[in-house]
Amino acid sequence: xxxxxxxxxxxxxxLESIEEDGQKSKPTHVLYRANxxxxxxxxxxxxxxxxxxxxxxxxxxxxxxxxxxxxxxxLRKMKRFMDMFNL
Numbered sequence: 762x763x764x765x766x767x768x769x770x771x772x773x774x775x776l777e778s779i780e781e782d783g784q785k786s787k788p789t790h791v792l793y794r795a796n797x798x799x800x801x802x803x804x805x806x807x808x809x810x811x812x813x814x815x816x817x818x819x820x821x822x823x824x825x826x827x828x829x830x831x832x833x834x835x836l837r838k839m840k841r842f843m844d845m846f847n848l
Contacts, residue, residue: 769836769839769840770840771795771797771801771805772805772809772836773833773836773837773840774794774795774796774797775791775795775797775802775805775806775809776809776814776815776825776829776832776833776836777794777833778790778791778794778795779791779815779823779824779825779829780825780830780833781794784824784825784830785818785822785823785824785825786822786823787821787822787823788802788806788821788822788823791806791823806823809829812828813826813828813829814826814828814829814832815829
């Protein structure tokens, strides 16, 4: 059984959730898909927005920006590499 998710796994879950909805998603959808508490989701979304990976529309939907797409792609590569070596 896998232990608690690490920070990278949570960020991947959030960004993939937004990506699955066609690069924009409602916070509630992300909350359920990423399996996070409201407090934790809010913390991560704020950080991702500050880093320029996501932004919010006027209607509060979350947009995955180009920088976020590139970051997600690199995270996936890193995760695959780590999995190859059972890290």
